[in-house]
Structures are given as C-alpha cells and as structure tokens.
Amino acid sequence: MLELIRNGDRRLLAKAISRIENGSPDAVDLLKQAFPLTGHACVIGITGSPGAGKSSLVDRLTEHVRRRGHTVAVVAVDPSSPFTGGAILGDRVRMQRHATDPGAFIRSMATRGNMGGLSATTADVVLLLDAAGFDFILVETVGVGQDEVDIVKTARICVVVLVPGMGDDIQAIKAGIMEIGDIFVINKSDRDGVIKTEQEIRAILAMNTRADGWEPPVVKTVAIRDEGIDSLFAAIADLRQQQASGRDPGRFALPAAREKLLQLSRDRVFQEFLRRTGFEEQLDALAQKVLDKSADPYSIIDTFLSKFGR
Ligand SMILES: Nc1nc2c(ncn2[C@@H]2O[C@H](COP(=O)(O)OP(=O)(O)O)[C@@H](O)[C@H]2O)c(=O)[nH]1
Ligand SMILES: [Mg+2]
Known part of the structure; x- marks a missing residue:
C-alpha cells in the first residue's frame, strides 16, 4: 500500500x-x-x-x-x-x-x-x-x-x-x-x-x-x-x-516525541485493559451500582485492575 x-x-x-x-x-x-x-x-x-x-x-x-x-x-x-x-x-x-x-x-x-x-x-x-x-x-x-x-x-x-x-x-x-x-x-x-x-x-x-x-x-x-x-x-x-x-530537530521535537510515547502507552494499555477484563461490557451494570451506592467507583476500578494485573 x-x-x-x-x-x-x-x-x-x-x-x-x-x-x-x-x-x-x-x-x-x-x-x-x-x-x-x-x-x-x-x-x-x-x-x-x-x-x-x-x-x-x-x-x-x-x-x-x-x-x-x-x-x-x-x-x-x-x-x-x-x-x-x-x-x-x-x-x-x-x-x-x-x-x-x-x-x-x-x-x-x-x-x-x-x-x-x-x-x-x-x-x-x-x-x-x-x-x-x-x-x-x-x-x-x-x-x-x-x-x-x-x-x-x-x-x-x-x-x-x-x-x-x-x-x-x-x-x-x-x-x-x-x-x-x-x-x-x-x-x-x-x-x-x-x-x-x-x-x-x-x-x-x-x-x-x-x-x-x-x-x-x-x-x-x-x-x-x-x-x-x-x-x-x-x-x-x-x-x-x-x-x-x-541540525537541530526543532524546539518541540523532544517534548513531542515524549508526548507521543506517553499517548501511545496510555492508548495501548487502556485497550489491553478493556480487552482482558471485559470492563466495557459491564460498564452499564457497574454505573448502576455506583448510582445505587452499592459500590464506589474507586473500589470497582481496584477490582478490575487486580484482574488486569494477573
Ligand atoms: N480584506 C481582506 N480580506 C481577506 C484577506 N485574506 C482573507 N480575507 C477574507 O477573510 C475571510 C476569511 O478568510 P479565511 O481564509 O477563510 O480565514 P480562516 O478562517 O483564517 O481560514 C474571507 O472572506 C476572505 O476572503 C485579506 O488579506 N484582506
Ligand atoms: Mg480556514
């Protein structure tokens, strides 16, 4: 191509x-x-x-x-x-x-x-x-x-x-x-x-x-x-x-390259998080829990992150 x-x-x-x-x-x-x-x-x-x-x-x-x-x-x-x-x-x-x-x-x-x-x-x-x-x-x-x-x-x-x-x-x-x-x-x-x-x-x-x-x-x-x-x-x-x-690559070249890497890592880790934990499919149910006050959002994320880390 x-x-x-x-x-x-x-x-x-x-x-x-x-x-x-x-x-x-x-x-x-x-x-x-x-x-x-x-x-x-x-x-x-x-x-x-x-x-x-x-x-x-x-x-x-x-x-x-x-x-x-x-x-x-x-x-x-x-x-x-x-x-x-x-x-x-x-x-x-x-x-x-x-x-x-x-x-x-x-x-x-x-x-x-x-x-x-x-x-x-x-x-x-x-x-x-x-x-x-x-x-x-x-x-x-x-x-x-x-x-x-x-x-x-x-x-x-x-x-x-x-x-x-x-x-x-x-x-x-x-x-x-x-x-x-x-x-x-x-x-x-x-x-x-x-x-x-x-x-x-x-x-x-x-x-x-x-x-x-x-x-x-x-x-x-x-x-x-x-x-x-x-x-x-x-x-x-x-x-x-x-x-x-x-021969200088520009005032913003290094910060831009850093930002690019940060951005990519954020995107990729997030995608991987969604893929491995099934977080997105449960999002509605989880949001309802937060509304019902049967769970707080911080603990929910902790639970998913521990799943992700395994
Ligand atoms: N008087 C005058 N009008 C201009 C000049 N350059 C552009 N315009 C007019 O200003 C308006 C906005 O121009 P545009 O190029 O679309 O601006 P942009 O929004 O910055 O992309 C248009 O109507 C142009 O024709 C200029 O040098 N003098
Ligand atoms: Mg324009």
Whole structure:
C-alpha cells in the first residue's frame, strides 16, 4: 500500500488517512513502515483566529509552492475551514482548482471521534504524508485550545496569522500561541491599524529571546490580492536554512516525541485493559451500582485492575 501511495496513488492515500482517523489496526502497520521514510517534507503549521485568512494564505502558498515545482499536501484541522465545508461557497470553489492538480493534495481532518486525540491523529497523518514524498505539508489549525497548540508543535515551522486592530486578541492568545510562532503574518494588511499591530507583536516578541537565536519576522500580507506571499515564502526559506545548518530537530521535537510515547502507552494499555477484563461490557451494570451506592467507583476500578494485573 505504501509503495502505491509513494507512487502517487491519491485515492489510496485518502483511504489510508481515513484508516488512521478511525484508529484501524492496519493503520499502525502502515505507520511503522512509513516512519523510516519520513524527514523529507517541510512541515508548516499555520494558525490564528477564525477569519484571520489562514485558508486564503494556505491557498496562495499552495499556488506559490506549486509554481516552484514542489509538491504540497494541505491538512486542514479547522472546523470552519473551506475544506470542511464551514465557509462560504467562494472559498470552496477557490480551493477546488487544486483538487485536479496531481502535485497537490488537500485533506480536512474529522475533528471528532479520533481515538487518540486530534493532535495525535494529525501527527500520524502528517507522518504518512511525509513518507508519501510531499515536499511541503501545510497544516491549518485554529489558534485556540491545547489540541491546536499541540498540533502546531508537531510542525517544524509555525506561522501565526494575525490581522490589524486585534489588540485584545493578541493579549488573549499570546500565552498559548505567541511563544510557538516562528513567523508572524499580519494578513488583511489592506486594512487600518497595521503599524499599531506590528508594534504590539514586536513588543511581545521583544520580551523573550530564543535559545536557537531565531528572531521571528513579521510579514505583512493581503491574501486576497496575493500580496506579501513572496516575503512569507522567503521567511520560511530563511528559517529552513537555519534549521538545516544547525541540525537541530526543532524546539518541540523532544517534548513531542515524549508526548507521543506517553499517548501511545496510555492508548495501548487502556485497550489491553478493556480487552482482558471485559470492563466495557459491564460498564452499564457497574454505573448502576455506583448510582445505587452499592459500590464506589474507586473500589470497582481496584477490582478490575487486580484482574488486569494477573
Ligand atoms: N480584506 C481582506 N480580506 C481577506 C484577506 N485574506 C482573507 N480575507 C477574507 O477573510 C475571510 C476569511 O478568510 P479565511 O481564509 O477563510 O480565514 P480562516 O478562517 O483564517 O481560514 C474571507 O472572506 C476572505 O476572503 C485579506 O488579506 N484582506
Ligand atoms: Mg480556514
């Protein structure tokens, strides 16, 4: 299957991604095979508030990267994204043109029902896309919530998209998102307040220096007019070059690998617990006992854990 995917079978790729999303057991085998083949792709996370213009930028970047002859995969984890059907028709039509391009692959993630959590699933999908041979992988996420931050941390380069006149928003998101941004974009720079927003961003950035010496640039874009995309791409290229020469795997690589192992062990031990003890089948009866107060939940778990340990 992996061989065919690497040879460009997009339908099979889409199917494999669904299997990863559904937590299907054969997905694990595929990921095992895919893992040694990863490391080629430039994985870029693009995050920011809903409506900031992430999808528009992703669309322009896709175009830009394709023009340079690179292949690109887009993963949208934004429930309001055009790819997931949440946006206006015009946006969806606009992205459609990439659908017929064999060098571009666009996929939206199901935001519910992922076994091991959304960020873990997204990381596995990115792993597969990397092994599939894409030069660039763009991951669009809404910049709210821990899941989103975790997703972006699996990217090698993080682009934070802001818009003019969002002073309060910057304050609100700076705790989570500002520290993970490698490149800041002020999109909708056709609007008022660009200078003030840039000052605000720079003020926040000035408060901490990074261990890797990188100084996050602030790039102004107007996605709807295709303005500033060259500068954004140049900033990405700069950071890539620094990363390549430094041989460092990224600020979040080690914590992400640790988290991955913890997550997998939690999932696997839990699955094994359910399988060995028959806990799930008895769940209703047990819940009733708790309601009747004929048993407390702690003692119930103790009983099952002792079964599990034998
Ligand atoms: N004025 C202006 N509108 C923009 C710009 N970029 C995107 N938009 C519009 O902003 C809206 C939200 O864009 P979208 O890309 O869907 O944002 P997302 O939710 O962050 O993915 C759409 O109506 C876009 O056409 C821009 O640079 N200037
Ligand atoms: Mg979007």
